[in-house]
Amino acid sequence: MTPNLLLAAIMLINFMLVASSRVSKCIQLAAIQGGLLALLLLVMHDHWPFHVLLMAFSTVAIKGVVIPAMLNRAQDRMKPQREPDPYVGYTLTLVMAAAGTGLAFILARRLPLQAGNLGTLFVPASIMALFTGFLLLTTRKRALLQVVGYLVLENGVYLFSLLLVKQMPLLVETGVLLDLVVGIFVMGIVINHIQTAFDSQDTHRLAHLKD
């Protein structure tokens, strides 16, 4: 089982995320992606020292379980409501994601890989996840979906950091702080009054401030 197979699966999930409109399904997809990231980390190493196991476990725990659970709870606490249409239609965002993927491959070709990782898709997959996350952040109206977008963007950063994991494990660990931010986002939505103050978590209504 090569890392490339997993990387392709992660890219596929990104496409599914862009195409799906239901929040609960998006959360589920993001959770699966988190699990795949941990699997990828394990596949990359021939033997598993303690710190690799710890990192894989914490990846599954945070990205695959805790954050999706938080998002689901937030989703349940919202009043049921009509899905607002996104700023940009699903078909168009799918086309944009495809174009972004092409771009990611072109960019990745210009960045030379180290001997140990030649022929792997880490760099294009990372750039593509970054692009997809950015798409979700900018084209979706619902606060929760924007958080899922941020999660995907952050997974792109994580994917690239796997190239450093053998030599600079400490530096890679800093990425955990990004997860903390996601947690803060979700708490913000829940505690906060993005619900009570606006009676819906449609961030589109957060548009009083304009020039």
Next chain:
Amino acid sequence: MILALIYMPLIAAAIVWFMKPGLHRARVLPVAGVLHLALVLVALTRSSHLQPDAWFRLDALGGWMLLVVSTIFTLCSLYAPAYLALRMERNFGVFGVAMLGFLGMASLVATSRHPGVLWVGMEATALSTTPLLYYNKNKRSLEATWKYLLICSVGMALALLGTFFVAYAAQQGGLGEPIYIDRLVANAGAMPTPWLKAGFVLLLVGYGTKMGLAPMHTWKPDAYGETPGIVGTILAGGVTTMAFLSLLRFFSIMAAAGLGLFCRELLVGMGLLSMAWAFVFMIRQGDLRRLLAYSSVEHMGILAFGVGIGGKATLFALFHVAANALVKSVLFLGSGNIVRSFSSKSLADVSGAMRRLPVSGWCFLLGFLAIVGSPPFAPFTSIFGIASTALGGGHLMAGSLFLALLAAIFTAMGSVILPVLQGNPNPASVRTHYEDTFGLTAPLVLALALALILGTWLPGPLQSLLARAALLVEGQP
């Protein structure tokens, strides 16, 4: 000694947290601010003998930036007790802890030698300032806080990826942990340039978001518009300064790797774009604080432009960090006093502020003149220096654009601000019971005096500190 810079504010924050609610919590801030400033000065004089393999160190560049931030914080902390006394209904715990937490994290950023620790510090400054943004607890400040968090977090994610790119380049250059910035600078020649280039672009976008360079500045007008003046000062003089420092750390690696030209072009472009963008939104701007936010975008552009021109302009850009931060604190704190008195920040409601609030009004007028580059204030020195370096160094096109934009911004800002200050207050306008008091105006006068002194005379030790900092930016050990 160096670690004390980081721990001291955090201990002060813990003290505030465990104190009984009440105004005495606010009095911890000035004590901590003055103490921190003293520590920075002592650390700067003794920075010659350092352990070479420490994770934290105060070099000339970090020292200069931390000196600026510590000064700004002290000015704010002197203002804080008088300001918070006006808002007795509030619990000051969160405010005090967030302010001091920011100071501790700024020290962490300034002293860290490792790019990963640097990033962690920047992220922590973002999170520690978030509660300050939501201080007014209303719909609009919630919206501003959400925007700030979301946009800055995306920026920080990109900055982390850029940091990883540089680390991967170092890995290919045969460098292992700990990848201290000075080690990266020393070994920059062996790293593959495509990774460094891509990394710098990501870092410029990422840390540029936190600085508020256009077009990633969109959080700024809202954040500055909806927060108290004191928080605006911390953001415009503190957070942005630290983001600029983070960018310069990486710039020094690029310069040492021979990519100076590539990065300089990007910085000049970003700088001019920010200034132009700020100008467009300043024209007929109807809101005092948003006007100041665009002024902040403009001055971040000036910083980027200065480093982009290079040579002597780098030194002037570093000087401008202090000049801009000092004058911005006058403007933000002054605008706070004016807005409180008129109970509105909409320019339609505010006029004749100099009659009603003589001290704040005068300070604001002089601050406005200073920020657009009138002599003899500090910003004039740096803006003039950057412009003359650009024109003298053969950057005719960029230099002329720079000057044209400065002139345009002068008129745009003036036409908005002068009606606010002059004339008689409109009899129909609201007059709240807030008046100028010593506690609310002394910090303004002090900041203005400092900007005036720096504009006319730079002490010798600071001159040598700046010169050494500029060498570090250029990638020379």
